[in-house]
Amino acid sequence: MNSAKVVRTRFAPSPTGFLHVGGIRTALYAWLLARQNDGKFILRIEDTDKAREVANSDQHIIDSLNALGLNYDEGPDISGDYGPYRQSERIDIYKRWAKKLLDSGRAYADPYSPAEVQKFRETAQKNKQPFLYRNHRPNNPPEWDGSQPLRFKSEPKGYTWSDAVMGNLSTGPEVIDDFIILKSDGYPTYNFAHIVDDYEMKISHIIRGQEFLASTPNYLNMYEALGIERPILATMPHILGPTGNKKLSKRDGAKDVLDYLADGILPTTLVNFIASLGWNDGSEQEVFSVPELIEKFSLDRVQKSGARFDEKRLTWMNGVEIRSMDIDKLYELTKDYLPEESNNYDNEYNKAVVKITQERLKYFKELPELTQFFFKEPQSKEVLNLFQDPKNKQLKKLDRKQINDLLHATINTLEKSSFDKADLESKLNQLLVDKQSKPGILFSIIRIAVSGAPASPQLFDTLQVLGKDKSMERLRKATELLN
RNA sequence: GGCCCCGUCGUCUAGCGGUUCAGGAUAUCUGGUUCUCAUCCAGAAGAUCGCGGGUUCGAAUCCCGCCGGGGUCACCA
Numbered sequence: 001m002n003s004a005k006v007v008r009t010r011f012a013p014s015p016t017g018f019l020h021v022g023g024i025r026t027a028l029y030a031w032l033l034a035r036q037n038d039g040k041f042i043l044r045i046e047d048t049d050k051a052r053e054v055a056n057s058d059q060h061i062i063d064s065l066n067a068l069g070l071n072y073d074e075g076p077d078i079s080g081d082y083g084p085y086r087q088s089e090r091i092d093i094y095k096r097w098a099k100k101l102l103d104s105g106r107a108y109a110d111p112y113s114p115a116e117v118q119k120f121r122e123t124a125q126k127n128k129q130p131f132l133y134r135n136h137r138p139n140n141p142p143e144w145d146g147s148q149p150l151r152f153k154s155e156p157k158g159y160t161w162s163d164a165v166m167g168n169l170s171t172g173p174e175v176i177d178d179f180i181i182l183k184s185d186g187y188p189t190y191n192f193a194h195i196v197d198d199y200e201m202k203i204s205h206i207i208r209g210q211e212f213l214a215s216t217p218n219y220l221n222m223y224e225a226l227g228i229e230r231p232i233l234a235t236m237p238h239i240l241g242p243t244g245n246k247k248l249s250k251r252d253g254a255k256d257v258l259d260y261l262a263d264g265i266l267p268t269t270l271v272n273f274i275a276s277l278g279w280n281d282g283s284e285q286e287v288f289s290v291p292e293l294i295e296k297f298s299l300d301r302v303q304k305s306g307a308r309f310d311e312k313r314l315t316w317m318n319g320v321e322i323r324s325m326d327i328d329k330l331y332e333l334t335k336d337y338l339p340e341e342s343n344n345y346d347n348e349y350n351k352a353v354v355k356i357t358q359e360r361l362k363y364f365k366e367l368p369e370l371t372q373f374f375f376k377e378p379q380s381k382e383v384l385n386l387f388q389d390p391k392n393k394q395l396k397k398l399d400r401k402q403i404n405d406l407l408h409a410t411i412n413t414l415e416k417s418s419f420d421k422a423d424l425e426s427k428l429n430q431l432l433v434d435k436q437s438k439p440g441i442l443f444s445i446i447r448i449a450v451s452g453a454p455a456s457p458q459l460f461d462t463l464q465v466l467g468k469d470k471s472m473e474r475l476r477k478a479t480e481l482l483n
Numbered sequence: 484g485g486c487c488c489c490g491u492c493g494u495c496u497a498g499c500g501g502u503u504c505a506g507g508a509u510a511u512c513u514g515g516u517u518c519u520c521a522u523c524c525a526g527a528a529g530a531u532c533g534c535g536g537g538u539u540c541g542a543a544u545c546c547c548g549c550c551g552g553g554g555u556c557a558c559c560a
Contacts, residue, residue, distance in 0.1 A: 306553070441518085
């Protein structure tokens with residue numbers, strides 16, 4: 001390989017739906033490679049199958065890449081020097097290359113009907129043989145008039161080649177076959193179109209999933225027939241679903257990456273997580289920033305075996321990133337996830353709520369659950385239940401009157417508090433001494449009265465943010481409940 | 484069925500013939516941090532490195548066989 005060659009990688013999805021983590025990983029690795037080498041990352045839409053095409057999914061794919069920060073330098077919506085970047089707009093190019101093959105005797109019209117080919121296939125299957133079209137290759141194929149599929153006339157032989165991820169691979173001639181290059185509707189197949197496009201677009205590395213491994217020898221045969229140099233091949237292992245027994249697929253409930261973002265998984269976390277699914281730099285580092293990934297990524301450290309997608313690990317990683325975030329930035333990203341009632345409060349208050357919730361937040365969608373009592377009155381029933389929670393070993397020992405007594409004492413004490421954290425802390429600590437109580441009891445009671453929630457931020461923070469008016473009101477209301 | 488790829492704690496992985504036959508992370512459990520949840524800290528449990536041979540003074544690391552899993556054999560990509 002020419003080492004001075006410019007790195008040009010591409011992501012070439014077909015617009016048949018959304019992108020899941022498997023697809024994104026292929027895009028991400030191609031992107032990392034391009035960015036690392038000051039190369040170009042290209043988006044090419046492979047829309048040659050009109051039947052499977054899903055309306056607007058090309059836009060959805062573009063949105064997904066943009067949302068993750070995987071910016072491309074050339075693509076259908078931004079053009080470039082090697083366009084068009086939509087295969088349906090490149091039909092003439094494929095026809096031209098097909099003509100070359102035809103002229104050199106390396107392509108021929110397929111005279112059979114689909115039903116006839118299907119019959120061949122079934123016979124092969126029944127005999128437990130792989131299906132090879134070339135076993136039925138016609139001796140005198142008809143003149144190609146454009147209405148029949150055009151097939152590649154292969155030259156079966158064994159291959160040994162090197163894959164940037166998989167290492168040295170080899171196969172025998174039995175896997176080489178006459179595949180269709182132009183369908184009867186005039187569109188090219190992937191098998192042909194991608195070879196032409198990658199060449200014309202000067203792609204240096206093809207990064208793609210393992211499902212293409214079996215047809216790679218056929219591609220090698222095609223490169224030879226066309227007399228063109230092939231790019232570096234890098235084959236990614238599959239990402240497996242949670243059960244680990246098959247590749248992740250939309251059919252089996254793989255999630256749209258945009259759904260993860262909508263749940264409040266950070267784009268950078270998703271990138272980090274997906275990158276480390278099947279790749280590591282050999283150190284014990286687990287969390288990488290995007291610039292670090294660009295710097296450290298390498299194809300030869302990509303795992304050969306498939307990896308299972310574990311959402312729990314993703315959630316952990318997101319929590320790590322959330323905790324390390326600047327509060328202003330975090331608030332900007334999370335304010336729309338707060339409960340609806342937060343609209344009745346000002347930004348300062350809302351931001352303070354987010355701030356004291358930051359360290360227990362794993363993804364933004366949890367926010368309403370975690371913060372609701374800052375915006376809504378606690379339910380009386382919940383408060384009472386929590387006071388009587390049998391799981392609370394400390395509180396369990398007290399009767400209602402004793403609890404109420406402590407609540408009254410708290411009210412008396414806090415009447416005189418400025419409600420800033422330091423003052424709350426010193427006054428309540430003093431109360432602890434005065435009433436000869438324990439944090440496990442007194443603080444528990446206050447926390448429950450004020451939040452009505454099984455979980456909340458630290459007490460002094462909660463009181464300070466909630467403010468004196470609301471806190472006092474809730475404490476009084478709790479005493480009434482206990483009467 | 485043919486061909487190809489893969490196989491280390493539940494999960495993601497380090498390891499590339501011998502300071503480490505097993506390290507890290509996560510998940511789980513326990514203890515600690517003025518209350519809960521979370522964080523943080525400490526600790527526990529968890530992999531006879533798919534199995535069986537072989538090469539070697541010595542193998543998770545090399546070779547062979549087997550088993551298991553996956554992919555592919557489309558006018559889909």
